[in-house]
Amino acid sequence: MRTQGLGAWLPRRRLRSPEKTAVVFGENQRLTYRQLADRAEAVSAVLVEEGVGTGDTVAYLGENSPDFLVTLFGAVRMGAVFVPVNTRLAGPEIAHVLTDSRARVLIHDAVFDDRLDAIESGLASPPRRIRTGASGRNGEAGFDRRMDAAGPAPALVIAEPDAPAAVVYTSGTTGRPKGAVLTHENLTAVAVNTIIDYDVVSDDVALMISPLFHVASLGMGALPVVLKGGTLVLEKGFEAGRALDLVEQHRVTMISGVPTTFQLMADHPSWASTDISSLHTLTCGGSAVPDRILRAWEERGLSFSQGYGMTETSPGATSLAPHMTRAKQGSVGLPHFFTEVRVVDDEGRPVPAGTVGEIHVTGPNVFAGYLGLNEATRAAKTDDGWFRSGDLGYLDADGYLYICGRSKDMIISGGENIYPAEVEALIADIPGVTGVAVIGIPDDRWGEVPLAVLTVSQGTTVDTAAVRAHLDGQVARYKLPKDVVVVEALPRTASGKIVKAELRERFGASPI
Structure with a gap:
């Protein structure tokens, strides 16, 4: 187009x-x-x-x-x-x-x-x-x-639609960051998808607490609001109390963030007394929203739109509507309106519903390629133009996507596949756990076993026995972490995604 x-x-x-407020910045x-x-x-x-x-x-x-x-x-x-x-x-x-x-x-x-x-x-x-x-x-x-x-x-x-508009560098979790070339069509398509699936209107006021250099904040935050003629409230960074103040002061209608963003707001002393009645759209990415965070916001009358995507898809690939948050809990939703998603086996063949495979994405939001890296671009796309995400997941019978993790993050223990996302989502519901990553560590008997790396709130004690007891009966016993390590902070990209390669380097060289 x-x-x-x-x-x-x-x-x-x-x-x-012309006279509509486009941007609010500072005082x-x-x-x-x-x-x-x-x-x-x-x-x-x-x-x-x-x-x-x-x-x-x-x-x-x-x-x-x-x-x-x-x-x-x-x-x-x-x-x-x-x-x-x-x-x-x-x-x-x-x-x-x-x-x-x-x-x-x-x-x-x-x-x-x-x-x-x-x-x-x-x-x-x-x-x-x-x-x-x-x-x-x-x-x-x-x-x-x-x-x-x-x-x-x-x-x-x-x-022209295929002319480059931006080059956004990937997080660089493996090797040097690659420049993803996003065209005018890519960024227009992701903005239109967002407007359609999140019901963005010209009266919306979006609080931008995530950095605009991150493609989600830009492509699914700022650009759709500008396209519709709404208002952006720009913040240099995130502080939970100030975010709550801004929601009340500017009658903010939309916030995007990662689970930690919403947890810190709900845990803040001003949470109960802040007027957040203007809010109607909460979008969350990076990882699944733990149940306790869902409950905290539901008690204030709000549900989350969760989604899935990556730099190469500008970034939106799927979204879960708020009214489906509970009915499809754990899912990242349906493909965006002008986007398609499929799950395939190692031969590139679509697999039946419920079967785990690699997630592929196609549509006008899929990037042109990596800047100056023709071989990497060819490897990232199939012959028929689908982007190979490298992520594992499955589609249910209704077409909703569930993420199991990165293919390189999958743990093989005694011949059994363990998808960290499943275990992480359950551990995240333990009171006091503020962040979790499950990685594989070497084991003489099983080849690999899961290790849970956690961050916890001040004054909280969470040990291996407590985590295993919480999981027991919810997942197969081979999925239970052998050990639990509590750290001060988990390494994250700018988008909030945990950098598991750093954790594997730190903890995975030898059994704990």
């Missing part, structure tokens, strides 16, 4: 709802759609001054702010490609993203000056750096002043 690309969104919003900053569109055009003019042209890449390294959005829309409206950089990356990792994407310009927050200074001399073609705010590094004008002084904006570039 030819739509002129993402660059046309803000000019069209400016025509339809005092509000931008209307007219102002947001004007600033994006000013960014385009600044990028032209820096020599950026169609097909060039523009990187952004910074926390959630209006600058992120105007850089995105300013870049794509002139045919450039936007590269959001994970703020949690170390210097060498940032260097890889900038080099691999061939970024011509990097717009960044001042807090990253030292990290960038340390890597700049090692870059073959360092990008031109523009610091956000009024002042640059050496007395030159910062991003704000550059936008204020910008000349006329270049003409809107009409983007």
Whole structure:
């Protein structure tokens, strides 16, 4: 479908709802759609001054702010490609993203000056750096002043559906992060899917507490709201008490997060006294929502929309409607409206309902490929164009998808397959458990046995005997963890997913 690309969104919003509040940021900053569109055009003019042209890449390294959005829309409206950089990356990792994407310009927050200074001399073609705010590094004008002084904006570039709009780097849990090329069609499709399946309307107010550099926050949070003309409340980070304050203050209708987000809000002292009556949409990804968190929010009249996806699907693949949360508990739902999902065996043949296999996804939201990695792109897709997720799951008789885990995370103990997600979901319901990962560790007799790695709330004691007793009778005995380890924190990606490779490296080298 030819739509002129993402660059046309803000000019069209400016025509339809010029004085509608588009963005709320901090205590005092509000931008209307007219102002947001004007600033994006000013960014385009600044990028032209820096020599950026169609097909060039523009990187952004910074926390959630209006600058992120105007850089995105300013870049794509002139045919450039936007590269959001994970703020949690170390210097060498940032260097890889900038080099691999061939970024011509990097717009960044001042807090990253030292990290960038340390890597700049090692870059073959360092990008031109523009610091956000009024002042640059050496007395030159910062991003704000550059936008204020910008000349006329270049003409809107009409983007073809398959033209790259963004390159989003994968979490890099194995090897170096790969740049997933997301086209204008990909990001439009995921926004439309979200609008349809989550009933996004122009009156919605979305609290953005997850980082926009993460594709879920961008593709299924910010972009659908902008497309519908709603309001984004941008937060640089997440603090449960402040999130509750913002819900009440701005009459927030939508929040997206991971299970820990919603648990911390429900556990906060202000939970019971905060007016959250405006909320109607809670979307949660990363892992299944434990039953105790479901109950806490249900007591306030709310249910979750849960889902499944990955960077390569922009990211939405499936969603579970709130009214099905209990009827299909444990499921990640049905395929999004313009997306298809299948489960196949090792030969690529669809398997019957209830049979575990690899999950494949197809649709207009599936990425174009990995930047500069033709072999990896070919390996990631089937001959008929389906994306091989590497995840294991099954479809029930009604077409609802259930996740069993990554294929590489599956534990084989005495010839029996153990899918960690099943065990993790049950352990997560133990009072005081705040995070859980089940991995396989070597065992002389069984080959591998499960190990549960937990985080727990302050003052809570959870040991191996308690976990095994909780699971006994709910799963086969070979699935019971041999040992339980409690740690201060689980290693996570920016999207909240647990990095099991780090846990295997730490605990899996030899039996506990």
